[in-house]
Amino acid sequence: MRVFKFGGASVKDAEGVKNLAAVLNAAGHENTFLIVSAMGKITNAMEKVVDCYFEDKSALGLAIEEVKEYHHEILGELFASKQHPIYARVADLFDEVKGFLAWNKSPKYNFVYDQVVGYGELLSTAIVSAYLNDSGIKNTWIDVRNLIKTDDNYRDVKVNWEKTQERVSTQVEKGKLYITQGFLGSDENNFTTTLGREGSDYTAAILAYCLNANSVTIWKDVPGVLNADPRYFEKTQLLNKISYREAIELAFYGASVIHPKTLQPLQRKEIPLHVKSFIHPNDPGTTVGKGIGIEPEVPCFIVKKDQVLMKLSSLDFSFIVEDSISDLFKLLHDHKMKVDLIQNSAISFSVCVDNKFGKLEELLNHLKGKFKVVHHEGVSLYTIRHFNSAAIKSLQNGREVILEQRGRETVQLVVK
Incomplete structure (x- = not known):
């Protein structure tokens, strides 16, 4: 089988x-498993529903109504008659959301989040399935929660691969076109769970692994994987082929390619991943698979904005050794700082972090009791894979470089 994934866009x-x-119709649809995300920005809208439930119940009805109106506008353009069965199906799904919020007694945000937010995917797949059937593309809608089984660590679950494999093997017939939801699973008590952000790509990889699929194709609004984000860099270039290892390296440094957890199941069974344009479906796109490096081998640029660079040195000029580094990492972990770069010498330690949770001031107060601390806020971290002198020069142009780190294939620059 082939696995196709279509995102919200x-x-x-x-x-x-x-x-x-x-x-x-262009790519063929027999023996295909189709995974579809929530429509547009509906995941954000469903998150607003959850927030209203906990923080402002007077706004809850309006938040749900906004989601309903969005989908009804799409229904009106896709189906000629309001008597079409899809209208009743959509109404039932909204009744389920309201019903859960009415009887729920759990005060746990993550549990409620998982029970509510996934209705975005249930709505989108119900609508797409009905439209495809009406268009002559016969398909079988299937609830992915009956296939992917997980633990109950809501919003950040781990997949039970053995149970998932058993469900997929017994419930999926080869030769059909199936449509299901990304992002979702269920625990042993059949409560809905979510796989985290980028969860729909991960869903594609899980099902491909269990189906021994020939390939996975992720359909996006870009021509494939580019060597740089066009929002920040001019003259981007399409990468035709990328090895699994290279894609994981790029993702590690922050490239918005494919999440490593999506690549790992595919790599284990050497299932190729294609990233293609749903605007130009006949274009070749990018293939991620077994091999070496990238083709063409050009510098790949990654930027992380609004970072914090801290340089720590010992107050008494003593060495910064294993014990103090261990303490530093515990402090960084406790203050939820994502570490993006480390550089150390005998008496100093530099670290570039993402202050995503706004705990920098609290961390600095802890550090200043033990170290001399110099820090720079609002810096940018640039990473270049497969760098050359021209690539480095293009980043240095007019910018103040306050830290540089080079390896054999990668250079990182922290700039103001």
Whole structure:
């Protein structure tokens, strides 16, 4: 089988759903497992529903109504009659959301989040499945929660691979076109769980692994994987082929390619991953698979904005050794600082971190009791894989470089 995954941008409106059907007609749809995300920004809208439930119940009804209106607008453009069965199916799904919020007694945010937010995917797949059937593309809608089994660490679950493999093997027939949801699973008590952000890509990898699929294709609004983010860099270039290892390296440094947890199951069974454009489905896109490096071998640029660079040195000029480094990492962990770069000498330790949770001031107060601390806020961390002198020069142009670190294939620059 083949696994196709369409993200929220591909089904953000009625034209997107129609285009999905056109892509299937162009690429073929027999023996295919189709995974579809929530439409457009609906995951954010469902998160707002959860927040209203906990913080402002008077706004809850309006938050749900906004989600309903968004989907009804799409329904109106896709289906000629309001008597179409899909309207009743969508109404039932909204009744389920309201019902859960009415009877729920759990005060745990993460549990409620998982029970509510996943309705975005249930709504989108119900609508897409109905439209495809009406368009002559016969498909079987399947609830992914019956296939992917997980633990109950809500919002950040681990997959039970043995139970998932058993479910997929017994419930999926070869030769059909299936449509299911990304992002979702269920625990042993059949409560809904979510796989975290980028969860729909991970869903594709899980099902591909269990199906021994021939390939996975992720359909996006870009031509494939580029050597740099076009929002920040000019003259980007399409990468035709990337090895699993190279894709994991790029993701580690912060490239918005493919999440490592998506690549790992595919790598274990050497299932190739294609990243293609749903706007130009006949273009070749990018293939991630077994091999060496990237093709073409060009510098790949990654930037992380709004970072914090801290340089710590011992107050008494003593060495910074294993014990003090261990204490430093515990402090960074306790203050939820994501470490993106480390550089140390005998008496100093520099670290570039992401202050995502706003705990920098608290951390600095702890550190200043033990170290001399110099810190720079609002810096940018640039990483270049497969760098050359021209690539480095292009970043240094007009910028103050306050830290540089080089390896054989990678250079990192912290700049103001």
